[in-house]
Amino acid sequence: MITSILVTGEGSSDMGGSNNGHSISSGASYNLGPMALLAVRLLRNILPTWNEEYLDFQSPNNWMTCISGNELANQTKTLSKYRPSKKIQKGYSEHANRAFAMANYAQQHGHQLAIYFHDTDKGDFDALRDALRLGFSSVENVQSVPMLPKPTSEAWLICGRKRDPYAHCTALETQLSGNDAASAHNAPKKVLGQLLGLKAGAEPTTEQQYAEAEVVDIACINMPSYNQFKTDLTTAIEGVCGHGTARTL
Structure with a gap:
């Protein structure tokens, strides 16, 4: 069952962040960003009905925690393990290390699901996603999801x-x-x-942008980067709740 989610992003205009200057926030100290809201809306529609009943979707900040990119960067100083290789293209090892740090934090603090947001920008979508998945895979018992709009949210x-x-x-x-x-x-x-x-x-x-995220039809967006996020989120939900339990939009 999913009862707690960890998220990270680039700032207030995507996953949001702390309203009191802290690097880790939840509850009243966490302001959801537009993409966090979009993720919540998708989650609500994909979760099995029995799990949806355990989450208050009127106050998602009460079961979501946001960790800043800077905090993840600090944590990689002691956890860093990835360098450019055949598995990670040059320029993407930082993301693999942050993904590892994020999944490690989620495991230690009881978050069943972690969502890592980053705009693709001018980078390579597949290289970025592969780097994140490699970092995530080093930690057991946490389902982690890349959220990578192309080119931006x-x-x-x-x-x-x-x-x-x-x-x-x-x-x-x-x-x-x-x-x-x-x-x-x-x-x-x-x-x-x-x-x-x-x-x-x-x-x-x-x-x-938050207002747009409230009204955009999450079932009608049809873009490769968005569809990949939906697929990865569905896989992660079923990794926690059981194969075949997720609903489809």
Whole structure:
């Protein structure tokens, strides 16, 4: 049964974080970010019904804990074990080590599930996911999930906001830039801002993105990076609750 989840991300605009300056937060000290909310919505729809009853989905911060990337980096100083190799491409060993540290922390503190968020940006999706899975695999009894939007989390929200909502969203993964400093027509934050009616070049606030995460149709987004997250989340849920117990959207 899943009763406690550990998450990490890049900041307030994705998985959220502490509102009191601490590196690890939960309950009233944890502000969920837009992607944490999206993960919660998916979790609620995939969990077996009997497990859903044990979680208060009106207050997910009471059973979620957020650990910052900086804290994971600090923990890897004593736990670090991965270096670039045939299994890990150059530039991705840091993620493998952080994934190892995260799964280790989850195991020690009774979290059954861990979700590691990171935008793919301009990197290689498969290399990043493989590095995380390698780090996760070093720790037993914790189900860990990579959450890797391509190129960034805004692309998933844009899918439901563009002129033809939810249609041909796969193209967004290559049409949008992984660089926030890109031009207004393909920088994800700026494109989302335009779709929300903001002035040219303006980027949506975390609150505005959270509002989008509340209403986007989680069953209609059809993008490779999003679908992979759903698949990995389903596998992790069944790793805890039993094979064949997960529901489908």
